[in-house]
Amino acid sequence: METSQRKAGPLDGLKVVELGQLIAGPFAAKTLADFGADVVKIEPPGAGDPLRKWRLLKDGTSIWWQVQSRNKRSLALDLKDAQAQEIVRRLASEADVLIENFRPGAMEGWGLSPDALMAINPRLIVLRISGYGQTGPYRDRPGFGVVAEAMGGLRHLTAEPGRVPVRVGVSIGDTLAALHGVIGILLALQHRHASGKGQVIDVALYEAVFNCMESLLPEYSAFGAVRGAAGSALPGIAPSNAYLCSDGGYALIAGNGDSIFKRLAAVIGRHEFATDPELADNAGRVAHVERIDAAIGDWTAARTVDEVLAALDKAGVPAGRIYTVADIAADPHYAARGMLESVRMDDGSEITVPGVVPKLSATPGGHRRNAPLAVGQDTDDVLREVGLTPAQIGELKARGIVGNKT
Template identity: 70%
Template sequence: MSDNNAALLPLAGLRVIEMGQLIAGPFCGKTLGDFGAEVIKVEATGSGDPLRGWRLLKEGTSVWWQVQSRNKRSVALDLRQAEGQEIARKLLAEADVLIENFRPGTLEAWGMAPETLQAANPRLVILRISGYGQSGPYRDLPGFGLIGEAMGGLRHLTAEPGRVPVRVGVSIGDTLAALHGVIGILMALYHRKAHGGAGQVIDVALYEAVFNCMESLIPEYDAFGVVRQPGGSALPGIAPSNAYPCSDGWVLVAGNGDSIFKRLMAAIGRQDLADAPDLASNPGRVARVAEIDGAIADWTRTRSVDAVVQAMGEARVPAGKVYTARDIAEDPHYRAREMLLQQATRDGYSLQVPGVVPKLSATPGRVRSSAPHLGEDTDRVLAELGITPGQIAALRERGIVQ
């Protein structure tokens, strides 16, 4: 699919070279592409980005790939060869942004150190995502998202008390790093425009992106020596907020506001708790959280999830069912908000995919093109650099492009 109104998008005219693979770098590129940036994805010759083969495949390609690589063009280059590196440098000489998530030192080994690239293109903004950052004693250690989640403090908390720490269920460390990368790019572009036109290097470490979201974890330790512990489905120190059993599943109820708590207790027939002076504020409720959770569970246990959600809605108490993929796909609110889109793939089938976030009122993002086949745009992009068809054929013969 294509969109002739790309110029109306907020990042129209921005050229991004994505040299990352798998999750963190490519998610960053996807987000920029959804809002109009021209994203040229440089993939390795051979099999390309490993994400093409991850999880469930349809027509030989991951359906995850169809989401992660929409609004991108694919160029297949062998960056281990000098001629491939030279082509990459030519691309970067005309680019606004470079995204890379290789191990530190990889770009330098390819003759593409930031100072080299910015000498040729002073306006270039370079985002570098790695496990531990570009400096420090752990710099050269391999680091995937799960390691960032562990070192950032998240994995210690994602467990039932006394049980093994579990992963969130998605690659949240990579995604948080990507979103921090997007923020960094947009700030660097703003600075470039407002203060002289120079680019800069953005250093995002996976563990730091996770750590940045860990709320009061460190201040609590510093002030009180408290090491926050896993709380399972509850929100430790804030009550009541938990998952409660129903006759046909689980429901989440957040009654932790002072007035909300009173409405919640009235709705479940516990006016005694609603009127208790010591439960009027959070510290008192935390002291009696087991009793409060038990009262809520006694009420929810004999009711269906839908009945509880309806009752909580009428009482103006935040509550919700635990959604599965099927629940999301069938939910009218998701559809009304255009969070489920039908996307045509280049393999000839249509696929339901997540919509675009965030939602801008005047220049909303959109899916302008579907995910490319490996190297599908190589010839076109190289021709834009002034490389002739004969030269491209010779490069292909030597395995430098694909």
Template identity: 70%
Template sequence: MNSAASIPSIPPQALAGLKVLELGQLIAGPFAGKTLADFGAEVIKIEPPATEAAAGGDPLRQWRMLHEGTSVWWQVQSRNKKSVVLDLRTPEGRELAARLIDEADVLIENFKPGTMEKWGMGYEQLSARNPGLIMLRISGYGQSGPYKDRPGFAVVAEAMGGMRYLNGEPGRAPVRAGVSLGDTLAALHGVIGVLLALQARHASVSAEAPKGRGQVVDVALYEAVFNCMESLLPEYSAFGAVRQPAGSALPGIAPSNAYPCADGMVVIGGNGDSIFKRLMIAIGRDDLATDAELASNPGRVRRVAEIDAAIGAWTSRRAVAQVLEVLNAASVPVGRIYTAEDIAHDPHYRARDMILPVTTPEGLTVEVPGIVPKLSATPGAITRRAPVLGEDTDEVLGRLRPER
């Protein structure tokens, strides 16, 4: 697979014809762009040129493990995109970017609030030139409010959104997930916002607005995290309860935990009423399966320590493979805790095309995550490898309409 070639057999894609300009860097904005590109949008990524002090391009090109000077992560985050080099610090670069925005449906940016306005590229200016423009703005704290000018990273957003406090063992320092969840959650909320705005634009088409009216999609990292915090706030509001970290358990829902095996660990979700009964029978605890107090979740929560001890006593005497075999046969949700190696060799991942190969310009074949979600009629696809810095500059700028 190369940057110019496409897969000839793919069906029509859901976002074919959508033009997206991506000004963001690193994770949140580019992840949103990647998701749109996976479903057929033409995503043009604007990257800064190299200087004496910097290599140029999105800094993600240099993050984590590199091959021939480029991160293999780059092959995930920038697949299906085109790379155009423009220096937005110069008037010439900003004018070329504005001309590209004139022809775009969607603009993605994740700079600190006020940066685009400082460059004369706020939404008021851009929408005056392109009334149908949808502008996705991802930032740490949003475009308004007392914290809007603070720098915001996912690590801070996860803390402010309530997630970090809950992660870890009781009485110990909170831990972070091993990936930047705040960025990814914000990106996915951004994609939802873009699709909603596209639908609203379609509904607003008129003689005065032949493309319909665009709008701003304002996504704050901390709000994307907070939106996923389930019962955290209402429990505090109603009862003054501050939810506490609970390790691998899920407080208030039982049983749901990680359990030791003779050669590793498994996670088991036995919290449905009928599932719990099947689980207890499978581990030889018919007495708990028929206990009236344990027939529903409130009773199980009161006796969760007893239940977890019973499950752990059973799993600890068996290998992971045996636990999986017995509980899968009983239709109890159970799974091993996967490493990258487990994922790479799992047949279900392969059967659902969730592991796909791409070839870098240097000839390295890298396996990357497949497309999510799966659409039956207009599926996504990887049609281009991630671009070399500035690879598409001449092609993209060469088809700009003449200046007004």
């Protein structure tokens, strides 16, 4: 859809200042930008956000950058300089939200603490994302998503039993923290509607992971149970596992509903399972999970993934294949849902990027502009908006306090 055809997003008019870099803070700001917020991303002059050089590069810039920084404007500022800090204060005085993901104390060291900024603008909402939060004995430790995933309890579970715990393959700790931060911002905006006042949102990476760990803690509290790695199975829920098929692929089968299990039993030709009172509910099936898994595995081993999925789909049993990104890119459902969005780059080439979620019927999000190609690409426009003259901007550029468009 062309930019001119898009409806205004639900956050149209919301002004956001992004001081973070890499993943957690920028992902939160990206989510707001996707739904209409005007996000000014502050980058250090020169190299800019390190994410610009992460993973695979196209014409010297990360393809990831095109997703993480779409719909944003880039302002290059040296935050260690007093004049740059004054520019941040000007931006904050007119902003609705400020996002930062530096180590605790960095903002205070620059004279940009939430208290100082909210004294200028009491309506300001400040999202602070850090490894361990702004308080507590670990607050000053450096914390990345991978460490948070381990401390939050996730890494202990992501393994085959008896083997080294592995990461999930993406920076899930950072992303979970970002999404919790967005939730916090939306809650704070609702509070501001009623009170007229902003507030500080303190998100710790490890807490965002821990918040998604389901019954892990109460099970330990009540029973002393320490959940361990279970590979592809879902502990305490049966049957739910990955089963090897004749073509070497795996089918994920979730037959753990009582009526679903009966339909699954019929499909695999084990009708005695459907009538066995010991397998009528989840507790009984968990007690016999090895026998059930073996029977399902015998059935899948004689069929290809496509044959398994076709039979289970016909019977109404939830099942699926393990997608690679090539599978995703070719999938008609992804395409029909607008999740494979073609974007024309500044050089005229096209790339496919993930579409916007969630889907809103009246005020959907969308891709309004590409990620800023140059560090500080929008510096002049942003500085003029906060009252600086061309002469003042030129002086700041000459001194290296703000970045030139390159």
